[in-house]
Amino acid sequence: MPIKRVDRRTLLAAGTTAVATAAAGCVDTFVGGESGNDDVVLDPPENYDRRKDLDIPYPTYGEQIPDVSVPAPLHDRTVSTREFVGERHVMMTFIYTSCRTVCPGLTASLRQVQADSVEQEYADEIAFLPTTFDPKQDTPERLRTYGEEMGVNDDADNWYFLRPETPEAAKRVVEDTFGVAFESGEGGHGGDTEATMFQHASVVLLVNKDGFVERAYNGGPPGASEARTDARAVIEGW
Amino acid sequence: MKRREVIAGVGSLAVLGGGAALAFNNTGSDGSSFESLQLETIDAPGSSDGAVTVPERGRVTVLELFATWCGVCESMMSEMATAHQRLGREVQFVSVTNEPLGETVTREDVSAWWADHQGAWTLGADTDLTLTQRLDAKGVPYTVVFDAENRIAWRHRGRTDAATLTTAIGNARTE
Numbered sequence: 001m002p003i004k005r006v007d008r009r010t011l012l013a014a015g016t017t018a019v020a021t022a023a024a025g026c027v028d029t030f031v032g033g034e035s036g037n038d039d040v041v042l043d044p045p046e047n048y049d050r051r052k053d054l055d056i057p058y059p060t061y062g063e064q065i066p067d068v069s070v071p072a073p074l075h076d077r078t079v080s081t082r083e084f085v086g087e088r089h090v091m092m093t094f095i096y097t098s099c100r101t102v103c104p105g106l107t108a109s110l111r112q113v114q115a116d117s118v119e120q121e122y123a124d125e126i127a128f129l130p131t132t133f134d135p136k137q138d139t140p141e142r143l144r145t146y147g148e149e150m151g152v153n154d155d156a157d158n159w160y161f162l163r164p165e166t167p168e169a170a171k172r173v174v175e176d177t178f179g180v181a182f183e184s185g186e187g188g189h190g191g192d193t194e195a196t197m198f199q200h201a202s203v204v205l206l207v208n209k210d211g212f213v214e215r216a217y218n219g220g221p222p223g224a225s226e227a228r229t230d231a232r233a234v235i236e237g238w
Numbered sequence: 239m240k241r242r243e244v245i246a247g248v249g250s251l252a253v254l255g256g257g258a259a260l261a262f263n264n265t266g267s268d269g270s271s272f273e274s275l276q277l278e279t280i281d282a283p284g285s286s287d288g289a290v291t292v293p294e295r296g297r298v299t300v301l302e303l304f305a306t307w308c309g310v311c312e313s314m315m316s317e318m319a320t321a322h323q324r325l326g327r328e329v330q331f332v333s334v335t336n337e338p339l340g341e342t343v344t345r346e347d348v349s350a351w352w353a354d355h356q357g358a359w360t361l362g363a364d365t366d367l368t369l370t371q372r373l374d375a376k377g378v379p380y381t382v383v384f385d386a387e388n389r390i391a392w393r394h395r396g397r398t399d400a401a402t403l404t405t406a407i408g409n410a411r412t413e
Contacts (some may be wrong), residue, residue, distance in 0.1 A: 026278040038405040056243060100309040100310075101309075104307050104308060104309060104376055105308070105378070107307075108305060108307055108308075108337065111337075111338065112337070112338060114337070114338075115338030115342075116343055118341060121343075149307060149308050149343075151307065151337065151338065151340055152342065153342050157261070161286075219375060220376070220377060221376075222376070223370065223374070223375055223376035223377060224337075224367055224370050224375075224378075225338050225367040225370045225371035225375075226376065229371075
């Protein structure tokens, strides 16, 4: 059953009421506060007050995502990170496919929402832009295989693997532009037997149709139900 | 989706009025019983096509949320298998995938993965994420031990081993 669209203002009002009831201490933030902002549908994340003064390097709640063009080799074209503004909500993450710990979870959180977008019929209102920072190992062919392993639905026509073409370009796009730090560590450095491993920040961005971040999940992937709940709330609240 | 659910999702709120609060707070981690639910089961070694009630009242339950894309889950299968071999007769063992099923990854794929990784107990699917949400499981693998009264005796996110599981089960049985 498709999600029923609710007028955005109604939802914002409802959200504010719920928060006011739930946590009296937060009311001040909402009355005339910056978080009562019209750019986003979701309420601020739980730790927003504590974190808003920190110098967070990646785009975070209520901020616009930067614009950068990155090749999408499986689509034979270049995708701009802001090209869907005005058309689709976007989910992004930054990964390398040899990673066996946190990255599969990051990709899976996008995949979980993609599956929901198909089932709930909002596939044409959202796009997924998982971006590799390891072009050396993540060839287009490798990205295709990885997508198959992760169960990505190509028919939904909303999933773009982005691949900066060189390690330098990856630095520029992922670290300098999006503020997601990574560093290559121990490993085979291109050898056949052992993959190069990376230390990297773990970030998933849920970005609304106007290009503003609704949720920046860090420190690990969002849980399956958390990502889905938030994505649905953005779809529904738009 | 109903509007009340949206509101709950929007704020990640713990306190809400009315029925929603009951539904979301009944998680069993504060000494109360976790409300059992029915899950779809998949035809696979040790498991048949049908439904299972978890947790089962009257005996200890070991529940693991996993996904076939998850390498850590893969490495935990032998640990679960060891614990299951030791205690599977007295304790309910259920592993539940919460990945999207039927569209790209099928039940048959999960069944094949299960057979490849020593699965020999009940294999379930949380396709609508009801269980995942009620456990507030933020990732996989996510393991929970319920005591015979369906209270959460132990929960753990990430890898664990057979010895830790066995101890957690032992503690839940003597509670």
